[in-house]
Amino acid sequence: MKYVDEFRDSNKAKALAWQIEKLSCQLGKQIKIMEVCGGHTHSIFKYGIEAVLPKAIELIHGPGCPVCVMPKGRLDDAIAIAQHPNVIFATFGDAMRVPGSQTSLLQAKATGADIRMVYSPLDSLKIAKENPNKEVVFFALGFETTAPSTAFTILQAAAENIHNFSLFCNHVLVIPALQALLDNPDLQLDGFIGPGHVSMVIGTEPYQFISQQYHKPIVISGFEPLDILQSVWMLVRQLVEKRCEVENQYRRLVENRGNQLALTAMNTVFEIREFFEWRGLGDIPYSGLKIRSEYAQFDAELKFIIPNLKVADHKACKCGEILKGVMKPWECKVFGTACTPETPIGTCMVSSEGACAAYYKYGRFSMVGREGVGV
Template sequence: MKYVEEFRDPVAARGVLAAITAVADRIGATPEAPVRIMEICGGHTHAIFRYGLDKMVHPGIEFIHGPGCPVCVLPMARVDECVELAERPEVIFCTFGDAMRVPGTRKSLLQAKADGADIRMVYSPLDALELARRNPDREIVFFGLGFETTTPSTAMSVQQAARDGVMNFSIFCNHITVPAPLRALLNDPHMMLDGFVGPGHVSMVIGTHPYDFIAEEFGKPIVVAGFEPLDLLHSVLMVLTQIAEGRAEVENQYARVVPEHGNPISIAAVDAVYEPRPSFEWRGLGEIDASGLRMRDAFRAWDAEAKFGVGYGAEVRAATPEPEGCACGAVMTGRMKPTACAQFGKGCTPEMPLGALMVSSEGACAAYWQYGGVRALEAAE
């Protein structure tokens, strides 16, 4: 496949791997004292395991899986509020498919659908807006979930609803941002990281400058990366090269897609519709200042929190504890590998998940399960 096979060329990959080995040896990386590189994006986590990159690189390089899966970082209280909305008889609740099986404290959206709630899986918020046009006697609520990648589409859908006067459409906004949790991780004295592989899709929207603080304030290199094997290997090499040369900079390996200053049309739409929340709860990280978005007053008519009195629009609730034995928070913040969780493959499987990381398409536990995690668990035992 043209423009894809070039980034999966085994000969080129062997060349990059040899260069990685040379730099890793030069800086003294060993399995006992590894270079710890956090890939922020859950899509990168899955690519690393799908292509076996963790097995190919120098043994002195350790991948740390970061909080880059928006479904995974969603606290259980938000799932409960989705179910609360969906169970209202006047509501048709619309969501992306990967949020359907995330467990709340009572049930998941899939279980709520089985119990009779009108819940629809859609591919975009525009699908939900079209449902609102076709069902004027129902309230259509779209679950606005995701990082900066998906936020522009919900913002533009709200703007379209406002232009067209579609008043039975609203967004339950749980959009979050990448830079704020990275700052929280870097401020954690127990989090030992040497560099970052930055998210490609998010950066396509926001550009590379929002990560400047990582290099300037914390002295850590970060390289925005694509999603093919050579993209990721090249990004690891770029991080190691910065470390070897004593540099800490923001570099863009994914320049064929990511512009330095992002997408101005998307940024303008988001700024018009949303504003930062004072704080937002993240699974495993707690409340983080200005890490989430809420709808501006001008668009409150399309804000499900204001319309139905749920979520942060009603009150700031205490953090919901994880189910007993669930280590999603520790895994998602890189403090634990999935197979170190006592429930992995036992009390928590894709069929019967305890936490979001096992069911999300970008979850670290799902990656370990799908691409060899079960074998890793058996080996550990």
């Protein structure tokens, strides 16, 4: 297939759904599949994929939204840096409205902080060149998908000898998070829909431990409706055939060894933190990135004094449980009532990849009548 409408063909979707139901009947039990990536969650709701799957298959939403997994304490640190009088703070738009313990970046901007939305870290480097008397800090966040662009920006800043640029590094790694989920006894999963964008960078080989150590199948998937349906079919087929393998549905973009140029840039600029805190998952060993000492002049955590405190989430917010896959958004008592995209209490309702935002935008009214869902 060459064109996007071919990946949205309703007749092919119906054929795949029929094949999935036929296979699932052979298993004779409930099947729980986690889609790791928040982009998959939004595609699933946007195209009504859950509605065409058999009732025997339940999709569980995972921790693949980089803004959602950021703990409140790290956001408070970012806001503290942004409020320095000589700082221009650059961030992706998704992070602007995420609530910290006292305020958000958007509210800090409204009260005078120079906070600017950018579309890439290179935009923030350009701001630094244009404002040599200001300290420009980029809010670096995301999985392996966005880490290479941050690394290339640091290499560019070093090559051009730009001294007034740094980044607050919050890049995280998907493999340790998956391992933490698999070690959670409360979460019984039958298989994974693997993240397509992350896998474009890291390839398929890092997922082998899922099949070899935990004996679970995983299929790397694209984001169009036929991509996701085919991935579910591949997973159910593995279960029927009693196989546990890493399969690559997204072969048009994902290679087994990943993007070596991107991985080299990441390994040049970053090293792995011993621990990093995740919202809902707690401290996960070796799950975050920090800037190597060779590029310490670009590390905002060394340039600025920050609170560096652990802050508990709002008691009413169940974002942590949703990120762990043990609760659905509509089961949260404040979902769609006190917590909406206009008045978010937790990160899952703010981010464009958040599960709560997906339910609210595409699935909220289909959930009306269930406990905890407002109208």
